[in-house]
Amino acid sequence: MEINFQHVSFKYDNKQNYDTLNDINLTISSKDEFITIVGHTGSGKSTLVQLMNALIFPSSGNLTLFGQKIKPKRNKPLKKIRQKVGLVFQFPEYQLFEETVLKDIMFGPQNFGMSIDEAKESALNIIKELNISEEILERPPFNLSGGQKRKVAIAGILASNPEILILDEPTVGLDPRGRKELLTLLKKIHEETHKTIIIITHDMNVVANYSKRTIVLNQGNIVFDGTPKDLFNNKDCLKEFNLDLPYISKVAESLKEKGMINYQSIPLNIIELYNYINGDNHE
Amino acid sequence: MKIEFKNVSFKYQSDFDVIKDLSFVINTGEMTSIIGPNGSGKSTITKLIMGLLVPNSGSIYINDVLVTEENILNIRKNMGIIFQNPDNQFVGVTVKDDIAFGLENKCIERNEMFELINKYSTLVRMNDFLDSNPENLSGGQKQRVAIAGVLAMETETIIFDEATSMLDPIGVEEINKTLKMLKKEASKTIISITHNIEEILYSDNVLVIDDGQIVAQGKPIEILSNIELLNKVGLDxxxxxxxxxxxxxxxxxxxxxxxxxxxxxx
Incomplete structure (x- = not known):
């Protein structure tokens, strides 16, 4: 397993007497995983993914990334790991800085050691893949719309060819079309390249309908690690950690309470609910 | 506050109009949602209403009076705005200071100021946090403090400019509840600019904007039912x-x- 946490704890500075992350045990493969991480503000989600990228180091426990042990203090050069685990921060468009869109996308790969020609080739491939119009390549990134800027920022990470792609709340602030485009794109990348994708999100619809595995954090602890289906059918867990159902599942619950439909496993999207209403569900 | 746009067009330095021959009326005491995809011109409309931008052609009337350079400052005193990013609108060290900031500029007497702060922080349920540092609040709480600050100015109109788009679901719900409450209790003219369709449910009137133009207008139920149109403009x-x-x-x-x-x- 390329990401391996064994009893990993993390605290931000020694004065604090509580851990930001507490006794984390977790393995993630770099192939074929599509993971969502959920939990309330302050539950440790961003800290967890920063550990995966070796931006911060564990306070205790064993963290191994792509075979390299990450120690609490001094570490061997980490550039390789950071290239393999691409991390897209929240509002990544705030970090665009180059004169042109193309230069901005080429910055990441060059930073990880590609020559200018290699970086350009890699950038142009990604641009095609992401459907970024060639017209804007020589323009400054700052004049683009919010959705376009976000795409350019993500392209910059993808151009470095990471094996695992982590995104911290990638759809916040995008309109419905931008949101759908981005999620469809991530799904496509996942299906075509089998790269592992990890998304931090508050959107339960993303959890239910895009991810295969979901991890719930609560006050620095992993309190659930399993399929979205199991999570949303686990009423006690949802209640205890104050997690919402996807909108359409809430609609389904109300209809069930009124005795209008019945089901064993809660519907997670419109098609499933439609089938229950029409009695077409063969469970 | 009645707000009327008559054939308003506007362009930034570029050649094309961002707002194209736009006409609409927002009536006093009504809640109006302006929805549209990213880049449709929603925020430009806010700036035109606030008089921060001036139309290239057409005219804007507030309470049936033509807006001019001379009267805009007085008109603007009757408008408050809640911005998108909760972190970009704090000046005070405590919640109390922050709500007081606008009032101090209005030279309001101390006792009256405390009364207003108490009244409006209670209305948005932030009265327990008056001595807290705004930095330690959640996004939804920060936006509620910003709302209290605007309410304390007792303006006729409040504009929510994508005020929930950077919040988590709990924050969005908090703000939506506050909006609902305001509509019921404060009898203000409320303009809510958003691309979240859930937020239009309790508006009196909805304007759908695409490419600087109104493509539909009506009650929430009429707009929600028009799936084809919403999809066409990139909404859902x-x-x-x-x-x-x-x-x-x-x-x-x-x-x-x-x-x-x-x-x-x-």
């Missing part, structure tokens, strides 16, 4: 309405009725 209706649209009307009368009820109460 609520999932329960999509489901209603998929179901055979005759076979599922009871369920469809229940789904409409759920849509407006959830």
């Amino acid at each position: 209706t609520i999932e329960s309405v999509k489901l209603i649209n998929m179901l055979e009307e005759n076979n599922h009368k009871e369920i469809i009725e229940e789904l409409w009820k759920l849509t407006f109460n959830m």
Whole structure:
């Protein structure tokens, strides 16, 4: 397993007497995983993914990334790991800085050691893949719309060819079309390249309908690690950690309470609910 | 506050109009949602209403008076705005200071100031946090403090400019509840600019903007039912309405009725 946490704890500075992350045990493969991480503000989600990228180091426990042990203090050069685990921060468009869109996308790969020609080739491939119009390549990134800027920022990470792609709340602030485009794109990348994708999100619809595995954090602890289906059918867990159902599942619950439909496993999207209403569900 | 746009066009330095021959009326005491995709011109409309931008052609009337350079400052005193990013609108070291900031500029007497701060922090349920540092609040709490600050100025109109788009679901719900409450209790003219379709449910009137023009206007139920139009401009209706649209009307009368009820109460 390329990401391996064994009893990993993390605290931000020694004065604090509580851990930001507490006794984390977790393995993630770099192939074929599509993971969502959920939990309330302050539950440790961003800290967890920063550990995966070796931006911060564990306070205790064993963290191994792509075979390299990450120690609490001094570490061997980490550039390789950071290239393999691409991390897209929240509002990544705030970090665009180059004169042109193309230069901005080429910055990441060059930073990880590609020559200018290699970086350009890699950038142009990604641009095609992401459907970024060639017209804007020589323009400054700052004049683009919010959705376009976000795409350019993500392209910059993808151009470095990471094996695992982590995104911290990638759809916040995008309109419905931008949101759908981005999620469809991530799904496509996942299906075509089998790269592992990890998304931090508050959107339960993303959890239910895009991810295969979901991890719930609560006050620095992993309190659930399993399929979205199991999570949303686990009423006690949802209640205890104050997690919402996807909108359409809430609609389904109300209809069930009124005795209008019945089901064993809660519907997670419109098609499933439609089938229950029409009695077409063969469970 | 009655706000009227008559054939308003506007362009930035570029050659093309961002706002194209736009006409609409917002009536006093009504809540109006302006929805549209990213880049449709929604925020430009806010700036035109506030008089921060001046139309290239057409005119804007506030309470039936033409807005000019001379009267805009007085008109603007009657408008408050809540911005998108909760972190970009704090000046005070405590919540109390922050709400007081606008009042101090208005030279309001100390006792009256405390009364206003108490009244409006209680209304948005932030009165327990008056001595807290705004930095330690959640996004939804920060936006509620910003709302209290605007309410304390007792303006006729409040504009919410994508005030929920950077919040988590709990924050969005907090702000939506506050909006609902304001509509019921404060009898203000409220303008809410958003691309989240859920937020239009309790508006009196909805304007759908695309490419600087109004493409539809009506009551929430009319706009929500127009799935084709919403999709065309890159928005989406609520999932329960999509489901209603998929179901055979005759076979599922009871369920469809229940789904409409759920849509407006959830």
